[in-house]
Each structure stands twice: as structure tokens, then as C-alpha cells.
Amino acid sequence: MKLFxxxxxxxxxxxxxxxxxxxxxxxxxYANSFLKLHNLNAGQLPFLINIVDNPAxxxxxxxxxxxxxxxxxxxxxxxxxxxxxxxxxxxxxxxxNHRLYPTKKALTIRDxxxxxxxxxxxxxxxxxxxKQKKEIRTILQKLASNAIEYxxxxxxx
Numbered sequence: 001m002k003l004f005x006x007x008x009x010x011x012x013x014x015x016x017x018x019x020x021x022x023x024x025x026x027x028x029x030y031a032n033s034f035l036k037l038h039n040l041n042a043g044q045l046p047f048l049i050n051i052v053d054n055p056a057x058x059x060x061x062x063x064x065x066x067x068x069x070x071x072x073x074x075x076x077x078x079x080x081x082x083x084x085x086x087x088x089x090x091x092x093x094x095x096x097n098h099r100l101y102p103t104k105k106a107l108t109i110r111d112x113x114x115x116x117x118x119x120x121x122x123x124x125x126x127x128x129x130x131k132q133k134k135e136i137r138t139i140l141q142k143l144a145s146n147a148i149e150y151x152x153x154x155x156x157x
Contacts, residue, residue: 016143023124030120038109039083045113047076051086052102052110058091059098067148080106 031042040048046066051057054065063073077100080086085106091097102110125133 027120030123031116034116035113040085044076044080047073048080048085048102048106049110049113051080051100052106055101056099059100062100067151 028042031045035041035045046068047062050062050065054061057065059073059077060070062077063070066073077086077088081088085103087101087103088098089101091099125136128136
């Protein structure tokens with residue numbers, strides 16, 4: 001019990017970013033362990049999942065959705081295209097835009113990727129009851145919302 005108390009006291013004196021960073025790094029390690037079987041990595045995963053979930057999305061819309069800069073999105077899209085997971089087609093209404101579509105290869109692994117994501121959730125949420133799990137999700141969504149709001153205001157300055 002003393003050890004738990006000491007850890008909790010230390011946690012209160014450290015920035016949240018430390019714990020978020022630890023979760024982020026371990027989440028990448030977990031994802032990379034199964035993504036390598038598909039010639040993918042954790043950095044490409046959010047792009048692929050969002051293209052699968054939003055067929056015909058543009059690169060700009062994808063960047064805005066993920067809150068990631070356009071050059072990073074362009075590199076990820078190019079890599080996913082070269083690996084055969086997505087295809088680009090010119091927008092019929094605006095020839096300057098390209099629409100992104102998942103290929104059959106992407107659709108084939110979609111459910112397995114989601115399953116692994118839910119398995120990671122179970123690992124992280126071990127020992128929490130249903131009410132706590134819901135609260136954690138609500139808190140994380142609020143943290144993300146606060147971060148987005150902060151940077152949206154910063155852009156306007």
C-alpha cells in the first residue's frame with residue numbers, strides 16, 4: 001500500500017504529458033507488433049483507418065480530421081498508395097483535388113486492425129469497472145477537445 005501511495009503522490013507532481021507520452025509510445029509498440037505483418041506501421045494507421053471509414057475523403061479533409069499537417073498527410077498517403085492500401089482519383093468536380101479510397105487490400109484487414117485496437121483498450125482498461133471506463137473515455141475526449149481548442153485559438157493570433 002505504501003508503494004501505491006508513493007507512486008500516486010509522485011504522479012500528482014508530474015505533468016499529464018509524461019503519462020500521455022508513455023501511453024502513446026507503448027501504443028505505438030503494440031500496434032507495430034502486428035502491423036509489420038501487413039507491411040504497415042503505427043504512424044500510417046490513423047490515415048488508413050480514416051480513409052477506410054471515409055471513402056472519397058480528400059487529403060486536406062484528412063489532415064483536418066486528424067489535426068495533422070498537410071506534408072505529413074501527403075507522405076502517409078503516398079506510402080499507403082505505394083503499398084497498395086489506397087488509391088487516389090481526381091475529383092470530378094474539382095480536378096485539383098484527389099479523392100482517397102481504400103483498396104480491397106485495406107478493406108480485407110480493416111476488421112483485424114479494429115480487433116487489435118479493441119484488444120489494446122482491454123489491456124489498458126484492465127481493472128476498471130464499466131463506469132470508470134466510460135469516465136476515462138469522457139475525460140480523454142475532453143482533454144483532446146481542450147488541446148484542439150487551445151491550438152485553434154493560437155492559430156487565430
